[in-house]
Amino acid sequence: MIDAPATPIGALPRGLGAMSLETCGLGMRFGGFDALRDVNLKVAPGTVHALLGENGAGKSTLVKCVAGFQRPTSGSVLVDGREQAIANPVVARELGIGMVYQHFTLAPGMTVAENLLLAGGRVPARIDWRRERERLAAFLDTTPFRLDLEAKPQALAAGEKQKLELLKQLFLKPRLLILDEPTSVLTPQEADEVLGHVRGFALSGLCTVVIITHKFREVMAYADDVTVLRRGQAVHHAAVAQTDPTKLAQAMVGGAEAPSEVVDADAAMVSAAVASPGNAPPALEVQGLSAMGDRGTLAVRDLSLSVAPGEILGVAGVSGNGQRELVEALVGQRARAAGRVRVQGEPYAARREENHRLKVRSLPEEPLRSACVGDLSVAQNMALRDFDRPPLCAGGRLRFSEWRRRAREWIADYGIKTQGENAPIRSLSGGNVQRAVLARELHGQISVLIAANPVFGLDFAAVREIHGRLREVKRQGGAVLLISEDLDELLELADRIVVMSGGGIAFETPAAQADRQTLGAHMGGGH
DSSP states (O other): OOOOOOOOTTOOOOOOSSOOEEEEEEEEEETTEEEEEEEEEEEOTTOEEEEEOOTTSSHHHHHHHHTTSSOOSEEEEEETTEEEOOOSHHHHHHHTEEEEOSSOOOOTTSOHHHHHHHTTSOOOSSOOHHHHHHHHHHHHTTSSOOOOTTOOGGGSOHHHHHHHHHHHHHHTOOSEEEEESTTTTSOHHHHHHHHHHHHHHHHTTSOEEEEEOSOHHHHHHHOSEEEEEETTEEEEEEEGGGOOHHHHHHHHHTSSOOOTTTSOHHHHHHHHHSOOGGGSOOSEEEEEEEEEOTTSSEEEEEEEEEEOTTOEEEEEOOTTSSHHHHHHHHHTSSOOSEEEEEETTEEOOOOHHHHHHHTEEEEOSSHHHHTOOTTSBHHHHHTTTTTTSTTTEETTEEOHHHHHHHHHHHHHHTTOOOSOTTSBGGGSOHHHHHHHHHHHHTSSOOSEEEEESTTTTOOHHHHHHHHHHHHHHHHTTOEEEEEOSOHHHHHHHOSEEEEEETTEEEEEEEGGGOOHHHHHHHHTTOO
8 A cells, every 4th residue: 555645743653553442441421321331442453343232332432432533531542552532533543543434424526536635634735636646546556446536426326435435544544444334335245345355454464443333244254353332331242253143132132132134033934924925916016117316317217016915025226226216206205207006906196095095004214304294293293194084083073182092002012212292203213213103104904015224224123123013014914115225134024136226127036046246236237
């Protein structure tokens, strides 16, 4: 790797090669809430160390303390055995600490070359672009990633943006690299490429890597050691070679249950209990569907698919290939330019009356934005689907006491954490908003359920619960169209998988015969 931009004048003394990292009794308090409590962590130099934990377990808070974005309220951070006061990200960078965030931090109107130079923190008043392009091209030759230096991030695919985020940090030759969910927008091949390169970088002795992930497969394949955080405390440390996903899952949730992706007994029982849907007439049938995108071009192109009763059809694809527009066209939030949709053999235009009569339900991504009215109460949002029907309405009069009674019942049944049924739904956490929408949409008999990234951003316990609810819909004979950017989720839940690319269906396979690499090739536009 070539020399990175010079460190600012007055920088802290910087060591060479991979860094050792240790936290001793680290604590972080926000008001009366302890985000971290007495966390002890040791990361050996030249290793990949994974951090696991549910949402809110303290993972992001921990790495932000290391990267200088937050000052811990107690405890200390040791770099190469010496305590360091990392007051801000500039100090962290001078020590050799870099971080790739879950969300993109690129300057969209600037080129790849300009984004790489900006990563150094200081740019001269005059830039010798010929020299800098030669330097950047030489740097790219040391990595497995090929990006056009003149391209702008707004023209890059999500996977290319993630690679650019990683390249920004590698260009600075970090001694410690922190990665926050680095593969969430990548195809399987891209994920393996990125993590393989990062692991090779660590094994070379040039860098130490700390990776936050929720995927057990990535931990087992690419990490040397793993630490599990639960409720702000480090509850489990292990060498990856001496642990397994079941133990890690138990540490995450504090119980004796194995994750459904590891021990999938529920799915096996469901498969045995439900007859094969292959010969059943479709519960949902889409033929030649097209829909315009937000930029005035076709986002969904002549798409056809069908889902049988008692079947989960998974739709895979890298973000931006028409999945969002497909869901919106199906549920009535986007106009259809062509094609037809049938439910139980009847034409379906996603009108409210049709939803009731044909028993169609939906679990949208970002439910607070797409399926709720934020200022209305939990009880009022739970009543949006049937507020004008018995028992919520009688004799033309709305029965608000019945709205509240049912809401209290659902809050208890679904374990929704809220100050009460009268609290505004926007006051709930993302997982609890999703549970509230889930309670509403899964009430009563279901013929078709359209679920779009239903567990995105949710913690481990919420993921298990929602996956169980989807399986229950299938067990009772409902058809589930599951659109997800998480291939592991689709391989776990679906009976069949189709891949969306360029607004259409590029590939289809029974899930039992699905090959991760083949799916990834079609997701990336290859064959």
